[in-house]
Amino acid sequence: MPQIFHPRINGLTRILLVGGALALLAVACVAYFVDRSPYLTGQGAVPEQPVPFSHEHHVGGLGIDCRYCHTSVDRSTFAGLPDTYTCMSCHSQLWTNAQMLAPVRESLKQDRPLVWVRVHKLPDFVYFNHQAHVTRGIGCESCHGRVDRMPLMRQAKPMTMQWCLDCHRHPATALRPKDRITAMGYAPAGNGDALLHQYRIHTDRITECVICHR
Ligand code: HEC
Numbered sequence: 041m042p043q044i045f046h047p048r049i050n051g052l053t054r055i056l057l058v059g060g061a062l063a064l065l066a067v068a069c070v071a072y073f074v075d076r077s078p079y080l081t082g083q084g085a086v087p088e089q090p091v092p093f094s095h096e097h098h099v100g101g102l103g104i105d106c107r108y109c110h111t112s113v114d115r116s117t118f119a120g121l122p123d124t125y126t127c128m129s130c131h132s133q134l135w136t137n138a139q140m141l142a143p144v145r146e147s148l149k150q151d152r153p154l155v156w157v158r159v160h161k162l163p164d165f166v167y168f169n170h171q172a173h174v175t176r177g178i179g180c181e182s183c184h185g186r187v188d189r190m191p192l193m194r195q196a197k198p199m200t201m202q203w204c205l206d207c208h209r210h211p212a213t214a215l216r217p218k219d220r221i222t223a224m225g226y227a228p229a230g231n232g233d234a235l236l237h238q239y240r241i242h243t244d245r246i247t248e249c250v251i252c253h254r
Pocket residue numbers: 089093095098099104105106107108109110121122156157158159160161180181184187188192193222224
């Protein structure tokens with residue numbers, strides 16, 4: 041076979057090729073870990089809110105149900121956030137002079153809604169639906185963690201595609217009876233397969249791309 045390249049060039053090319061491949065591998069590794077780091081998924085971050093609202097006090101301490109404030113969670117794609125009147129149903133009588141609650145009183149006086157900062161935010165190309173989950177046995181805790189132990193709200197789970205799919209492939213272990221959907225600290229009773237049947241969940245359907253990317 042005739043030699044196309046000079047032997048020295050051949051050696052140099054080999055070094056460049058091997059070096060290039062190693063560099064690519066390094067970049068891929070960094071990208072893999074950075075991609076799943078809490079920094080990029082937003083996991084754990086606590087944004088500053090207009091009022092330091094505590095789920096620990098209101099849910100864990102006072103035992104108020106999630107749906108008292110997140111009223112549309114079981115009948116719409118969005119859970120919804122409480123308006124000023126919801127807070128004032130109690131705070132027109134309780135802690136009426138607390139400095140911490142001044143923005144709530146001001147909001148009522150000026151008829152301007154409180155602007156809460158979003159903690160969870162999926163990219164626009166992902167479709168999500170609360171009703172579909174909470175009416176089919178998936179509790180708030182599966183996706184939002186122990187909210188009753190959060191003095192300030194934070195994102196408890198990674199919310200990546202891999203995380204969604206892990207459950208869509210095997211939802212049985214996460215399922216609860218209807219009356220335990222908003223309960224915190226629920227221990228599954230081991231009746232997942234019966235519930236899977238009862239809720240008529242078809243795992244082959246919910247792993248298709250179009251379910252979440254429409
Ligand atoms: C007394 C009213 C109240 C109750 C009860 C309540 N929440 Fe909230 N929730 C709020 C307010 C106000 C915010 C916005 C401020 C914040 O993020 O802390 C919020 C925010 C959230 C968020 C973050 C929303 C975002 O921006 O992504 C989640 C998740 C959440 N609540 C889940 C729950 C769950 C689960 C329960 C029941 C276990 C619950 N909440 C009970 C008032 C309430």
